[in-house]
Amino acid sequence: MVAELLSSKIGASKVSLRAEDISVHATDKWYASHPPDVVVFPETTADVSTVLEFAHRYGIPVTTRGAGVGYVGGCVPIKGGIALSLARMNRILELNPEDGVAVVQPGVITGDLQKAAQALGWDYPPDPASLKECSIGGNIATNAGGPRCLKYGVTRSYVLGLEVVMPDGKVAQVGGRVHKNKTGFDLVGLFTGSEGMLGVVTAASLRLIPKPPARAMLAAVFPDFPMAAAAVQGILNSGHLPSALEITDGFTLAAARRRLGPERLPDGDAHLIIEIDGRPRAVDYEIDELEELLKKLGATRIQRAEDEDSCEEIWKMRREFSYSLRDTGLTKLNEDIVVPRSKLVELVAFARQLEKDTGIAVACFGHAGDGNIHTNLMVADYENPEIRSKADAALDRLFKWVLDHGGAITGEHGVGIAKQPWIRQALGENTFNLHKAIKGALDPDAILNPGKFLD
Missing domain, CATH: 3.30.70.2740 (Alpha-Beta Plaits)
Known part of the structure; x- marks a missing residue:
């Protein structure tokens, strides 16, 4: 009955009871699973508004889903009801370097936005490890980070404005498309990281920055973890602010050696990756300075990368660490x-x-x-x-x-x-009660993503 009514409101092609769709939308990358009663694929803000107004009227649970690559069961429809997939809302609506702004729908893949911005000489810095498959909407829902957030910050730092459909179907515009805006409460911050429990984001205005023209990396092996951790502090205390600073322990390295071969990762119980970016001459100077610093701090082997391809080789190795653990x-x-x-x-x-x-x-x-x-x-x-x-x-x-x-x-x-x-x-x-109060004010019938941490 729910599927039939929704089909009459937004079109049958956007509503599915197919076993395959139900199965896919029952879980994410965590082990929890629960099937929705119906999967809905809205294509416009009006579709989302119609679905939520309908769900609100009849008290039907709605669990919003981005790309489904989360690790905490955040998009698992524990209470059944409607799985609201935003995968079809995947258009980059505007890329405007003059304003330093991109406007996108929530289903846009993060890596695709990065590529589109970089083709214009600009950048969208947030870089979750899953950037080739995760969506902007999911990033906003979790306030996703990534290796480069040391220098550039997490998703919240780049969200200027949001279009949000509230649980009753009303559409709200929060924030805007300017880089400074102190008009009213920080509602952008409220929705960013709210894990789909307060509203459904249907468009986002995001901050772009000029793409640094050069980058370089160092990958260093240390005899033990305390030395590598001390090197982290030594780098920062020396006045350097890398764009990324990644550390790895001995267990992970042992697994990586089995997958990649010992020649890629010589003996040592800790590994450090340092990435810097900026103007070419500044990067050339800083990478030399950092290499000498790492030697003083006890690195036993240092791999140097000074162009895009060699930097990507180091990141490829870093991404293999997780797969190496799965190989166990x-x-x-x-x-x-x-x-x-x-x-x-x-x-x-x-x-x-x-x-x-x-x-x-x-x-x-x-x-x-x-x-x-x-x-x-x-x-x-x-x-x-x-x-x-x-x-x-x-x-x-x-x-x-x-x-x-x-x-x-x-x-x-x-x-x-x-x-x-x-x-x-x-x-x-x-603070927990404050969360409950906000949830109660915005979603009094608790239809959005029920069964999660506030229940």
Whole structure:
């Protein structure tokens, strides 16, 4: 009945009960799964408005989906109802270097926007690891980051304005297309990172910046993790601000050597990647200075890249780290925790102790410059209820340690379902209640993305 009514309102080609569509929209890259009752593919803001007005009238749950590459079950339709896929709303509406603005629909793939901007000599800096497949709408929903956010910031830093369809179907315009705007509350910030629980973004005005004309990279191997972590502080304390600063631990390197070969990653228990960009002469000078600094800080091998192709080779190697962990045959519980940079060594020491205590291997790598270290619990036979319970207990220890040391339980992926058990501890009771109050004010019938961390 719901499918028939929606078909009559927005067209049958936009409404699906096909088993394949139901299956695809039941899950993301996390293990949780629940089928929607119907999948809807809106193509315009008016379509979205019609669907939400209908859902609001009849109290039907709506779970919005971008590209479905999240790691926390954020787009899993736990309560069934309507899975609202924005995949067909995938047009770049405007690229305007004169204003430094791009206007896009939410289904635009992040990497496609980057390529389009770079073809004009401009750039959209946010660069999640999944940029070739993730969507702008999903990035906004989670306030996604990436390696370059050390220098350039996360998604929120580039969202100037949003068109948002509210739970009752009304359309709101928040922010705008100018680079400075202090008119009213920061509603752009409210919706960015709201994980589809407050409204549905149907268009975004995004900030573009001039593309730096040159970049260069260094990949350095260190004897141990503390030396690599000290090098992170040494680089920043020396006045350098790399565009990316990535660190990797020994467990991950061992897995990468098995996949890539030892010649790509010589012996050493830690790995550091440094990327810089800017004007060509400045980059040439800084890369020399950084190479000498890394030698003083104890690097045993340094690979240098000074053009686009060689830089991409290093990033290709970095992207292989995650696949190397998958090659182990273990289930990778990918936790995107954040700690103060000064706690990097303590975090890895805690991970090694957690490994000894539980027998669960722990692999750490990620964005050292901002303390966002992907701490991966590598679990054998995760489908076994007893082992899953043991892994959950290990996660509980990890999150409690992170919070006790001034960190955060998520820096990029969001809360979704995966981190739901820890949200009250992470936010505190008063802040949790503030979230509930905002949700209640904007979505009083709780139809948008129900079953997630506020339930």
